[in-house]
Amino acid sequence: METIWTRGIEMPVFGALEGRISSDACVIGGGLCGLLTAHFLVKAGMDTVLLESGRIACGTSGRTTAKLTAQHGLCYHRLVEKFGQEQARLYAEANRRAIDDFRALERSLDEDFELRDCGTWLYASGDVGCDALERECSAARLCGFDAELSEDTGLSFAKLGLRFGGQATFQPIKLMAALARRLKIFENSRVLEVNGRSVRTEGGEVDAKIVVFATRFPFVNFPGFYFMRMHQEREYVLEMRGNHRISEPFLGIEEAGVSLRPCSADSLLIGGSSHRAGMEGDGRYEAIRAFAAQHFPELREVGAWSAEDCVTVDGVPYIGRFAPTAPDGWLVATGFGKWGMTTSMVAARLITDLACGRRSEYAELFDPARFKPSAGARMLMEETAMSAKHLARGAFAPPDGFVVELQRGEAAHIEANGRKVGAYRDDDGRLWLVEPRCPHLGCELVWNGDEKSWDCPCHGSRFGYDGAQLDGPAQIGIAARGKE
Ligand SMILES: Cc1cc2nc3c(=O)[nH]c(=O)nc-3n(C[C@H](O)[C@H](O)[C@H](O)COP(=O)(O)OP(=O)(O)OC[C@H]3O[C@@H](n4cnc5c(N)ncnc54)[C@H](O)[C@@H]3O)c2cc1C
Ligand code: FES
Structure with missing residues (x-):
């Protein structure tokens, strides 16, 4: 599926894995998370192999809107309430650092992936939404953000906006291509089974002491039980062409809100119609088209696509050890909640620290084991899984x-x-x-x-x-x- 990011870019091509090889680490999944993780594992001195079931960047990372921001919807008010102020501050710090890491990566790779500094906005059109923005602004300031409320958003349909300074945008495919060219990768190599240190594809096997699951949704059901603790959300994007006056990304916090992502003075992405994946219905592109026709009649549509991402039960990604009962070297990064551009970098750093036996101040916050299903729930779920398998x-x-x-x-x-x-x-x-x-x-x-x-x-x-x-x-x- 072509998107604004993939158009005109030639991705490096890799052969499939054949036969048996060994490496220090094996990363499964060639999206932004897998590529960044493999990059930092190599920098840490680990011989690393990456296995991708299709082509590099063929998943959600190639269909994103590529805002590099620590402003993840209305997250800070919720984090302060659910996790406490210190953990909320750590979440903010991890994601702000991630943006700086992207800046440093662009310099160190000496490649242009169009990283541009900007502010990012949340907007609200109704009174309830405006109250939520005010609460979010206070929580964000507690977490160290340069956060400002303003009625001067430039959007005719917004009553109030909340702007974070110091954020960015980039071209994800250019970065992924630059990373891929420097890594040992096998494409068309779907991992069918992971057994201890052995990672098996149809044509071969990798023996590695560190195995990283960066497949967006972990495909191993037990242990981990990720299917009990996450769902996926699908979102639709229109690529519009024509002069517009949106200079920074916006995200609406209300149900009818849209995501606006300027790519240049005459190119704008409009995203929206989010829903839990697998909900029946259609007309989702049409809803965004109707919004565009009303508010941006001067723009014409040149592309459309959709993609999905995993959302965890508490809204914080799962990054760390796969499960307490999983083999020692199994690590996972998932549940990015449609903010996996910055959190892929957070994950890549944290997983590299864990793989190298280094302490990380972010480990506890993102620890996948922070959810502990009761024994009863686990049994019920195993029963369900068994009967479901039978049905299939x-x-x-x-x-x-x-x-x-x-x-x-x-x-x-x-x-x-x-x-x-x-x-x-x-x-x-x-x-x-x-x-x-x-x-x-x-x-x-x-x-x-x-x-x-x-x-x-x-x-x-x-x-x-x-x-x-x-x-x-x-x-x-x-x-x-x-x-x-
Ligand atoms: C419409 C939309 C807009 C978004 N906009 C933003 C944004 O502006 N800012 C932001 O921060 N985030 C955004 N996100 C979220 C972000 O794009 C995702 O969180 C991120 O791309 C996920 O990266 P990933 O590497 O985990 O997954 P993916 O990119 O999906 O990569 C996973 C890879 O694993 C491979 N794979 C799966 N199973 C196997 C297997 N068995 N063996 C080998 N390989 C396998 C897949 O083929 C795939 O290539 C958006 C998401 C959506 C849906
Ligand atoms: S994705 Fe789990 S049952 Fe379909």
């Missing part, structure tokens, strides 16, 4: 000879011979039938009309209408059959 196992054999009345571009769940089947008729009139059950833990898939995909409401896996796997945690596609 049956062979898919859509019955022949039944009639499906669908127009081109339409999809539906149909009942055929007592069996549920997902049906979609493509633009050429061909009917596609799929087993509408997620191979991750067995949940029933729903149709996403905007992306023409079957999405899982449980943890956000996605599949094409032809059954191909598009997004994890599921690691395989679903059974499908095309019929004329």
Whole structure:
């Protein structure tokens, strides 16, 4: 999928892993988090291999809006309340440092990834939102931010704005390409199994004492239980062209709010229509188009895409040891809550410290083990997982000879011979039938009309209408059959 970031950029190409190799560290996942982590592990003197299931940057990192900011929505008021002032201050400090680390990285790599300093804004249009901004401003100042409230946002639809100074934007694909060129990478090498120090792909195996799961959603279910503690959210982006007067990024905090990300004087990204991945419905691009037509009628659409990211139960990413019962060298970074540009850098630093046996003041805050499911909850979940697996196992054999009345571009769940089947008729009139059950833990898939995909409401896996796997945690596609 082309985005403003990928257009015209030639990414380095890497072969697939074949045979058995050893390294100090093996990073799984070639998004921003995996690439930065591999970079810092190498800098720390570790021989490091990175395995990517598809191509580098083919996940969410290539479809982001690339604001480098420690202003993560209304997070500081919530952090002070839930975690206390000291942990909130540490969260702010970790993310501010991350932005400085990006500045230092651009200098040290001697590459231009278009890092530009700016302020970033939250805006509100209604009274309730304005009150929330005032509370957030006080909490942010306690955490050391240069935070200012202003009615002078330049947006006709905003009543109040909260600006943080000292933030930035960048071109993520340029950075990822620069990092990739300096690393030992295998593409088209999906990791199928991790067993202690052994990381196995279809064609080979890496033996490593440090294994980093940087796959956005960890695909190993037990231990860790990440599927119990996270969900994925999907967001839609329009790329607009034409002169505009937005000079800094904005994010609306209310339900109808949008994200505005200027890329140049005549290029603006408008994001929004966020929803829990796998919620049925369509018209999400249309909602943003309607907003753009009302407030930016002078701009024309030149691109559109969507992507998803993991959100943890307490809103703070999980970065650190995979699980107390996992093998010693397993580390994980996930749950970035749509702020994984800065927190990928936080993760890369923290994971490198842990891999090298160094103390980090941020370890406790991001520790994935801060959630401790009770034994009862764990058992219930294991039971559910077992039965779900069972549900997913049956062979898919859509019955022949039944009639499906669908127009081109339409999809539906149909009942055929007592069996549920997902049906979609493509633009050429061909009917596609799929087993509408997620191979991750067995949940029933729903149709996403905007992306023409079957999405899982449980943890956000996605599949094409032809059954191909598009997004994890599921690691395989679903059974499908095309019929004329
Ligand atoms: C619309 C949108 C806008 C956003 N805007 C911002 C923003 O402005 N600022 C910000 O800070 N954050 C933003 N984010 C969040 C940010 O983009 C993400 O948090 C970040 O890109 C996640 O990076 P990642 O490396 O963890 O995941 P990904 O980029 O998804 O990388 C994970 C990689 O792992 C690979 N993989 C998966 N399974 C396997 C396997 N078994 N074996 C090998 N490889 C595997 C995948 O193919 C993928 O390449 C946004 C998110 C969205 C959805
Ligand atoms: S993603 Fe977990 S059941 Fe579908």
